[in-house]
Amino acid sequence: MSFDINTVIYFLEIVVGGLLVGIGVHFVPVGGAPAAMAQATGIGTGTVQLAAGSGLTGLLSAGLMMHAMSLSPTFATDGYSIWPIVATGAVGAMIMMDATMLTGSWIYAYAVGAPFASAKVNYDPITGFSQPPYVAPGTVGQGIPTICFVSGTIGAAMGGIGGAMIYFPLVLINHNPAMSAIFAIGIFMVDAVLASWNIQGTIEGFHDPKFKKWPQAFKACLVSTVILAVVAVLITPIIGGV
Amino acid sequence: MAAVRGFKIEPKQLRIYGLVGSVVGIYLAVILNAVTGTNIFSFVGALAALFGVVWGANAVRRVCAYGIGTGVPSIGMLSLGMGTVAVLFGLNIAEQLGVGMLGVIIALVYSLVFGYVVGLIANRVMGFNIPVMEEGLTDLSGAGTMAILGWSFAISGSLGYVDIVKDVFNTGFLAIIFICGGLAILHPFNANLGPDEKQDRTLVNGVMVGGLSTIATGVCALLTLGLAAGMVQIVVGFAVWYYFYVWYFRLARRDAAAVVGTGLLPPSAL
Numbered sequence: 001m002s003f004d005i006n007t008v009i010y011f012l013e014i015v016v017g018g019l020l021v022g023i024g025v026h027f028v029p030v031g032g033a034p035a036a037m038a039q040a041t042g043i044g045t046g047t048v049q050l051a052a053g054s055g056l057t058g059l060l061s062a063g064l065m066m067h068a069m070s071l072s073p074t075f076a077t078d079g080y081s082i083w084p085i086v087a088t089g090a091v092g093a094m095i096m097m098d099a100t101m102l103t104g105s106w107i108y109a110y111a112v113g114a115p116f117a118s119a120k121v122n123y124d125p126i127t128g129f130s131q132p133p134y135v136a137p138g139t140v141g142q143g144i145p146t147i148c149f150v151s152g153t154i155g156a157a158m159g160g161i162g163g164a165m166i167y168f169p170l171v172l173i174n175h176n177p178a179m180s181a182i183f184a185i186g187i188f189m190v191d192a193v194l195a196s197w198n199i200q201g202t203i204e205g206f207h208d209p210k211f212k213k214w215p216q217a218f219k220a221c222l223v224s225t226v227i228l229a230v231v232a233v234l235i236t237p238i239i240g241g242v
Numbered sequence: 243m244a245a246v247r248g249f250k251i252e253p254k255q256l257r258i259y260g261l262v263g264s265v266v267g268i269y270l271a272v273i274l275n276a277v278t279g280t281n282i283f284s285f286v287g288a289l290a291a292l293f294g295v296v297w298g299a300n301a302v303r304r305v306c307a308y309g310i311g312t313g314v315p316s317i318g319m320l321s322l323g324m325g326t327v328a329v330l331f332g333l334n335i336a337e338q339l340g341v342g343m344l345g346v347i348i349a350l351v352y353s354l355v356f357g358y359v360v361g362l363i364a365n366r367v368m369g370f371n372i373p374v375m376e377e378g379l380t381d382l383s384g385a386g387t388m389a390i391l392g393w394s395f396a397i398s399g400s401l402g403y404v405d406i407v408k409d410v411f412n413t414g415f416l417a418i419i420f421i422c423g424g425l426a427i428l429h430p431f432n433a434n435l436g437p438d439e440k441q442d443r444t445l446v447n448g449v450m451v452g453g454l455s456t457i458a459t460g461v462c463a464l465l466t467l468g469l470a471a472g473m474v475q476i477v478v479g480f481a482v483w484y485y486f487y488v489w490y491f492r493l494a495r496r497d498a499a500a501v502v503g504t505g506l507l508p509p510s511a512l
Contacts, residue, residue, distance in 0.1 A: 048316045178413075
């Protein structure tokens with residue numbers, strides 16, 4: 001345990017990362033089981049799975065970027081730089097989420113045969129298309145309309161940035177990528193589950209009335225991530241870098 | 243049909259069983275390994291994890307009976323997520339302070355405190371208003387920690403931080419413990435929920451899945467501990483699974499309204 005200004009920076013990075021994950025979950029169009037039956041808008045799986053998916057791809061791509069940086073000939077003098085790592089994490093998570101939403105959309109459009117419609121707004125804020133005529137009776141929308149797709153991409157970017165911002169300081173603290181990844185998954189799970197409890201299972205994106213509940217998730221994730229971050233900066237390598 | 247053994251345990255009593263059983267089990271495994279000088283007794287760690295699983299499965303059924311809106315799996319993942327952090331912290335701090343053997347206790351205490359705080363957040367900040375939320379998440383966090391510790395010991399055969407990091411974290415076997423252990427904690431209630439959910443059926447199902455997880459960690463132990471220790475663990479896991487599977491089957495028959503044979507499909511349906 002050695003406390004200096006870097007420890008404070010690592011601590012803050014982990015807290016900000018946890019908050020980004022918690023808020024990012026609110027942007028992702030999660031439909032849960034109803035969406036899997038094309039009876040609700042969004043991706044047909046739970047919040048935790050989606051948050052974990054985007055966060056883990058963020059972790060993986062951030063790790064890849066860190067590896068690429070360490071191969072640079074000037075690495076010994078330059079060291080790591082956080083911005084490319086965070087950007088790579090965001091792009092990785094966005095690709096994962098967009099691929100999920102795109103292939104999911106193909107199934108909704110061509111296999112289920114449902115028109116994409118949101119039940120939460122009358123007009124899609126981006127395309128301006130009218131929504132209510134296309135919402136089948138007894139359902140709360142189907143498929144992934146444009147607004148949800150855009151919102152999901154933003155959410156994935158926040159999740160990816162969050163994942164990278166948790167993973168990067170952890171690697172610098174304990175010098176063990178495997179352990180850092182698993183520790184980051186632990187932090188990720190806690191924040192994602194708290195956020196998904198806050199939205200009570202399903203949300204369409206930033207246009208959904210439920211999105212206004214985000215300050216509660218912010219507070220909850222702040223408290224829990226601070227407790228986790230204190231623990232994270234206390235873990236130090238013992239022998240031989242493990 | 244002979245009467246099936248059922249049981250009903252108070253949550254407080256079950257918490258004591260889970261806590262004492264898992265802590266004593268892990269230390270017993272350490273002592274047995276140290277006394278005999280082998281790693282054959284690592285499977286006792288997996289049995290200790292089963293106590294944690296039963297404790298956690300009961301907490302899941304208490305909290306989720308109120309309905310949390312996101313499905314039962316989320317709470318299991320939360321439990322294991324809190325457990326992962328607590329295990330790493332406990333083992334590392336114990337090693338730094340030079341009291342390696344107390345890592346289990348430090349991890350447990352941290353996880354209980356953290357679980358209570360998360361429960362408080364869930365009730366106060368997010369307005370869940372589930373009366374047993376604080377209690378339930380304290381239990382779940384502790385149960386997740388003990389499950390991870392028990393199965394980690396079953397794979398590494400040692401409680402030392404360096405050994406666990408080398409054998410469980412760096413190899414990625416923790417992912418298997420994470421998902422299989424999570425299944426053992428969250429699956430029982432997920433599979434048995436409904437108006438006729440009974441405590442004994444749910445918990446027996448939990449131990450059954452725990453037996454399957456022990457088979458999985460036994461396969462991992464083949465690589466880290468060698469053939470003998472791994473095989474013993476697989477056999478023990480299979481025995482646990484078989485015994486509790488038969489028991490679970492009987493309980494399911496007991497709780498079913500009727501058991502009728504449907505026969506094979508008629509030829510026209512094939």
